[in-house]
Amino acid sequence: MPNVGLFIPCYVDQLYPQVGLATLRVLRRLGLNVDFPQEQTCCGQPMANSGSDAAARPLAQRFLEIFGKYDHVVSPSGSCVSMIRNHYDHWLHDKPGFDHLRGNTFELCEYLTDIAKIVKVDGEFPFKVGIQMSCHGLRELRLARSSEQMIAPFNKVRQLLSQLRGIEVVDLTRPDECCGFGGTFAVAEEAISCLMGRDRLQDHARAGAEVIAGFDMSCLMHLDGLIRRTNQPQRVMHVAEILEKATLS
Amino acid sequence: MTGHAEKSAAFVANEDRAHWHDQSLWFVRSKRDKQASGIPEWEALREAASAIKTHTLSRLADYLEEFERNATANGIQVHWARDAAEHNAIVHQILASHGVTHLVKSKSMLTEECHLNPYLEARGIEVTDTDLGERIVQLRKEPPSHIVMPAIHLKREEIGELFHIELGTEKGASDPKYLTEAARSHLRSKFMGAQAGLTGVNFAVAETGGVVVCTNEGNADMGASLPRLHIACMGIEKLIPRAAHLSVFLRLLARSGTGQPITGYTSHFNGPVRGGEMHVVVVDNGRSRILGQETFRRSLGCIRCGACMNTCPVYRRSGGYSYGYTVPGPIGSILAPQRDPEKYASLPFASSLCGSCTDVCPVKIDLHHQLLAFRKVLVDLKAVPLQKRLGMAFAGFVLSRPSLYRLGGGLLRAIVPRLPRGLIYGSWNPWGIQREIPPMPQQSFRDLIQKEPS
Numbered sequence: 001m002p003n004v005g006l007f008i009p010c011y012v013d014q015l016y017p018q019v020g021l022a023t024l025r026v027l028r029r030l031g032l033n034v035d036f037p038q039e040q041t042c043c044g045q046p047m048a049n050s051g052s053d054a055a056a057r058p059l060a061q062r063f064l065e066i067f068g069k070y071d072h073v074v075s076p077s078g079s080c081v082s083m084i085r086n087h088y089d090h091w092l093h094d095k096p097g098f099d100h101l102r103g104n105t106f107e108l109c110e111y112l113t114d115i116a117k118i119v120k121v122d123g124e125f126p127f128k129v130g131i132q133m134s135c136h137g138l139r140e141l142r143l144a145r146s147s148e149q150m151i152a153p154f155n156k157v158r159q160l161l162s163q164l165r166g167i168e169v170v171d172l173t174r175p176d177e178c179c180g181f182g183g184t185f186a187v188a189e190e191a192i193s194c195l196m197g198r199d200r201l202q203d204h205a206r207a208g209a210e211v212i213a214g215f216d217m218s219c220l221m222h223l224d225g226l227i228r229r230t231n232q233p234q235r236v237m238h239v240a241e242i243l244e245k246a247t248l249s
Numbered sequence: 250m251t252g253h254a255e256k257s258a259a260f261v262a263n264e265d266r267a268h269w270h271d272q273s274l275w276f277v278r279s280k281r282d283k284q285a286s287g288i289p290e291w292e293a294l295r296e297a298a299s300a301i302k303t304h305t306l307s308r309l310a311d312y313l314e315e316f317e318r319n320a321t322a323n324g325i326q327v328h329w330a331r332d333a334a335e336h337n338a339i340v341h342q343i344l345a346s347h348g349v350t351h352l353v354k355s356k357s358m359l360t361e362e363c364h365l366n367p368y369l370e371a372r373g374i375e376v377t378d379t380d381l382g383e384r385i386v387q388l389r390k391e392p393p394s395h396i397v398m399p400a401i402h403l404k405r406e407e408i409g410e411l412f413h414i415e416l417g418t419e420k421g422a423s424d425p426k427y428l429t430e431a432a433r434s435h436l437r438s439k440f441m442g443a444q445a446g447l448t449g450v451n452f453a454v455a456e457t458g459g460v461v462v463c464t465n466e467g468n469a470d471m472g473a474s475l476p477r478l479h480i481a482c483m484g485i486e487k488l489i490p491r492a493a494h495l496s497v498f499l500r501l502l503a504r505s506g507t508g509q510p511i512t513g514y515t516s517h518f519n520g521p522v523r524g525g526e527m528h529v530v531v532v533d534n535g536r537s538r539i540l541g542q543e544t545f546r547r548s549l550g551c552i553r554c555g556a557c558m559n560t561c562p563v564y565r566r567s568g569g570y571s572y573g574y575t576v577p578g579p580i581g582s583i584l585a586p587q588r589d590p591e592k593y594a595s596l597p598f599a600s601s602l603c604g605s606c607t608d609v610c611p612v613k614i615d616l617h618h619q620l621l622a623f624r625k626v627l628v629d630l631k632a633v634p635l636q637k638r639l640g641m642a643f644a645g646f647v648l649s650r651p652s653l654y655r656l657g658g659g660l661l662r663a664i665v666p667r668l669p670r671g672l673i674y675g676s677w678n679p680w681g682i683q684r685e686i687p688p689m690p691q692q693s694f695r696d697l698i699q700k701e702p703s
Contacts, residue, residue: 010648013694014658015687020694024701036698042648047641049602051624051633055645062649087621139604147282148560148608150291174275178562182601184637187679189599191258194683195267195566196601225684 004034005070007105009080009217010042016217022240023076023108030116030248034074037066045083049183053091060084060091068097072115073105076240078137078215081107086140107141108240109215112248113156123246126166130209131157132200132223133176134216143215147176157215157239164246170207177203181222197226204234212236252595257567271565273401278559280508281609288500297497299613302550305488306540312455312488313531319458320529323520330532333363339530340365340447340480341372347478347526349374349444355462355469356380357449358396358553359482359532362575377439379468381432388415394569396576397506397555402568436468446472448518450483451552452498453529456491459519460529463502463512470516477525481518485536486549498552501611506554539587544622548583550612557606557616563599572596579606579616586623586632594632597623655695662689 004027008020027034044059063084067073075081084105092098112118133155137143144155162169180186180196187193201223204212212234214220220236227234261267285291305312317327328343330336336359344352352374354360366376366387378387382399385408386392393399400408409423418431448469452461460481462469473479489498503509521527539545558564558578569577574585574593582596597620606616627633647653665673666689674681 008694010654010658011687014662015690017690017692017694017697021697021701024698028703036695038695039651041651041654044645044648047645047648049621049624050637050641051597051621051626051628052638052641052645053625053628055641058649059645135601135603135605139608146605146608148605150285150288176605178601178603178605180562180601182603185598185601189254189257189563190679190682191254191261192563192566193601195261195264196562197684199268199271199566221687222684225680225686228685229683 001031001033002071004032005067005073006034006036007040007043007067007073007075007080008036009075009077011221012076012217015221016238019076019217019238019240022238022244023074026108026112026240026243026248027074030118035070040066043080043083045080045087046183048083048087057091060088061095063088064092064095064098064101067105068101071104072111073101074108074111075105076108076215076238077217078107078134078141078143079218081105082136082140107137107143107215109137109157109160110141110143112160112243116248118160118248120249121160121163121243121246122249123164123243124166125161125164125242128168128170128208128210129161129213129242130170130172130204130207130211131155131161132179132204132212132214132219133157134214134219135176135178137215138176144176147174157213161213161239161242164242170204170209172203172207174203179219179223181219183218186222193222194226197222201226201232201234205232209234211242213239213242215239253567253571253573253599254595256571256573257563257599260568260571261566267566267568269404270402270568274559274565277398277508278556278609281505281556281559282508284504284508284510288504294497294501295611295613298501298552298611299550301489301494301497302612303547305490306486306546306549309485309488309540312490313485315455316453316458316488317531319456321458323458324527325458325520326526326528328528328530330530330534332534333532336363336482336530336532336534337365337368340482341369341374343478343480343528344369344374344445345372347445349478351375351377351439351443352445352447353377353379353439353443353468353472353476354383354447355449355464355472356383356399357447357482358393358575359449359484360447361392362534363532365482377436377443379436379439379466379472380464381429381466384432384436385411392570392575394577395555395558396553402570440471440475443472443476445476445478445480446474447480447482448473450481450487450529451502452489452495453483453487454490454492454495455488457519459517460487461495462516462518463499463514464516465507465509465513467514470514473516473518474522477522479518479521479525479527480530481528482530482532484532484534486551502552502554505556505609505611506559535588545583545587545619547614548580548616548619550614551580552612554611556609556611560605560609561600562603562605563601567599572599579620580614583616583619583623586627590627590630590632594627597621597627655693658693662691662693665689
């Protein structure tokens with residue numbers, strides 16, 4: 001059994017602990033040795049995406065020191081995993097162990113479908129679900145075919161969720177439009193960010209979604225903030241929370 | 250100075266209009282998807298286009314000289330302009346030496362970039378933009394808001410009102426056919442009275458020494474064929490090595506940009522009309538400096554299709570003018586700060602980095618990665634506000650110290666729920682203008698995992 005290092009993004013650790021727990025439980029139920037190194041903090045993405053390399057680089061180096069020893073690193077965030085896989089290179093390309101880390105750090109859904117080779121999801125979730133295909137997981141990790149790409153369709157998240165009994169995954173008018181979170185964009189461009197978010201919510205609502213599911217709590221935090229402000233009936237859930245009680249094989 | 254955030258907030262303030270704008274452009278994006286999906290080798294075409302552009306840029310000087318040799322052999326006079334000022338002076342000199350007082354132009358973003366129209370008008374030359382959209386914005390004394398659809402920000406009622414004032418159409422008329430017909434006869438008289446025609450260039454072919462112009466209205470052909478003097482203006486990056494390469498680019502251009510299989514007219518200009526003159530002005534204006542930057546070089550592969558604008562969820566909702574630069578949207582947000590990093594510092598941040606532009610780009614420019622890379626350039630230049638730079642440095646300091654991070658997180662979760670709502674949602678907190686802040690749980694994950702059976 002591989003040793004799995006669990007990477008819980010900083011804001012999930014602090015604000016959405018139940019998502020971390022759900023991820024841990026999903027992985028442990030597969031029989032994996034899952035370890036949560038306590039010295040972990042943040043992958044550095046907020047600083048890197050703001051252009052502050054000097055602030056981000058030490059965090060990338062810490063990440064390699066902390067997680068380099070595991071066979072696999074798994075995280076319930078497409079965006080943070082993309083940071084490690086696609087944006088650490090220019091800092092760490094010559095550091096021992098980086099190639100291993102980069103090649104073995106996975107977002108939860110892709111870990112389940114591609115590495116753990118889960119083909120069967122046995123569980124129940126009797127709700128109408130709209131999937132928010134967060135951009136970094138979609139276009140930087142390729143968790144699904146993006147709507148711009150002219151290739152055979154696939155969607156690793158839907159593949160997992162759609163097997164649940166009672167679930168109805170609804171079709172959106174714009175299947176992968178950005179929710180408008182975008183890190184500091186959410187506050188720097190507040191007006192556009194919120195309009196993008198409200199437009200997404202309307203698309204989910206029009207499709208009849210009761211639950212908006214996603215693999216990045218950051219996008220869901222933004223959508224949830226809009227939902228609660230205007231007392232919308234939908235709720236947001238991380239995929240890990242939906243899969244928590246299911247049996248994966 | 251107001252940046253993109255302020256201008257886009259003003260655009261979004263009229264939410265109905267922002268939604269209308271978004272839908273108009275999404276319609277074009279959907280047309281693009283439909284056209285692209287009809288080409289089984291679409292992704293291979295994009296790959297080929299990217300490879301051709303990368304190759305061309307790797308030996309651009311050679312191909313430019315090859316183009317000059319072959320164009321000259323075709324009887325075309327080739328001019329080299331280092332920057333916008335030289336470009337404008339060259340064009341003016343050509344026109345002045347022929348005594349031109351009336352010039353018709355087809356679409357050229359390069360001349361917009363160089364601000365040619367006001368330059369010529371100040372020197373007594375009447376300039377008429379003959380592309381319908383460009384004519385509309387010219388009559389409104391506005392720049393284009395989109396590089397392919399210059400008047401996409403206007404509703405037909407507004408165009409009806411403009412034409413009523415400018416062209417004498419019936420008041421209140423907004424039927425597109427009626428308005429287009431009015432523009433057509435208005436422009437016809439301009440074509441007949443012009444002594445010179447100026448066109449842009451979509452592709453310059455090194456092998457043939459000719460240029461290719463793609464339009465939907467045939468106005469480039471009218472402008473280049475009726476008068477005896479044709480001037481074509483191009484940036485150095487418009488070059489492709491061989492005519493055969495057009496078979497790749499022409500299949501991608503209109504499908505990506507407007508969702509058409511091909512533009513209405515694809516005009517090949519390989520020399521002057523009989524008894525006339527043809528000039529090509531080749532402009533650098535900062536392009537060779539971009540060519541020298543490995544990170545941003547690929548932005549010169551852009552074929553100006555506009556697909557990145559049509560797909561950009563920010564552009565669609567903020568409008569072209571929110572960018573304040575000739576080329577808006579994702580590609581413009583890379584090109585503008587190349588020209589003036591201080592003035593356009595907000596543009597690389599006017600993106601959620603969703604990456605849709607990168608996936609839609611027919612020449613596979615890594616647009617969202619370049620936007621990200623430019624943020625770093627701006628921070629290094631100190632063109633990003635000090636407050637933001639300090640904030641990030643502070644966050645980096647805390648986050649690289651687990652005990653401090655833990656303490657900070659714990660304090661945040663303990664204090665925030667006790668604060669009065671008015672304090673949390675004060676004017677200092679842009680998150681809270683339209684959104685609730687996230688819940689503040691009593692315990693973090695790292696607290697809870699201690700109680701989790703292993």
